[in-house]
Amino acid sequence: MDKSLLQQLVLTRLEADLQAAAHAAQVAHETATHEENIAENKYDTLGLEAAYLATGQARRVEAIRQAIAMWRQLNLRPFAEESGIALGALICLVDEHATEQLLLLGPNGASMKLLHDGQTIQVISHEAPLGKVLLGKTVGDDVSLRIANSTQHFEILWVQ
Known part of the structure; x- marks a missing residue:
């Protein structure tokens, strides 16, 4: 993409x-x-x-x-495994129900959903709770996010 x-x-x-x-x-x-x-x-x-x-x-x-x-x-660099997820990363997560979601991690001020090639991409800030959890992670890492009284678990499938 x-x-x-x-x-x-x-x-x-x-x-x-x-x-x-x-x-x-x-x-x-x-x-x-x-x-x-x-x-x-x-x-x-x-x-x-x-x-x-x-x-x-x-x-x-x-x-x-x-x-x-x-x-x-924003400088959109290719993903570097050694430095992990950073601003400009396109990330595919999968949750415990095998539901995949695409995220574009960017600077503040542009929380939105984009539709491109039939796929929905959620744009999130690096300062959003999920954005903070993802920074520095890499492919195969598991991340958890506690929202209200529930915890969501994701695996990072791929990053661009």
Whole structure:
């Protein structure tokens, strides 16, 4: 599987998210500053609420911009057995029910599912619980992840 194509799919999705978030921030800002939303009394909070929303949307825009920058800088190297799983790795895990899943381990800000060649690839951050467990591991290693009251066990089938 072509990891550079997967990286491009992530960037395309992030750029679409950025456009949507920027539009939402603009609309919230316009609402907050519109003359009809000037408070007439202390209970008239529409303008204030819109200002809070605009601030949150602006932060979201900045977070997506940072994620795009990190994904653009991501160097997709071939898997090296001696160094183990690192950022940019494409990993196939199998659980105790023989269910396989594909993961693309990347920087923060792009948790998503990609569909490529009929396969679903879950993009996860290296700081996500499963991402942390996988760092440094290699093919054939078993990993366990405790979520709430249950523990999930996986074996690493292959890595690219």
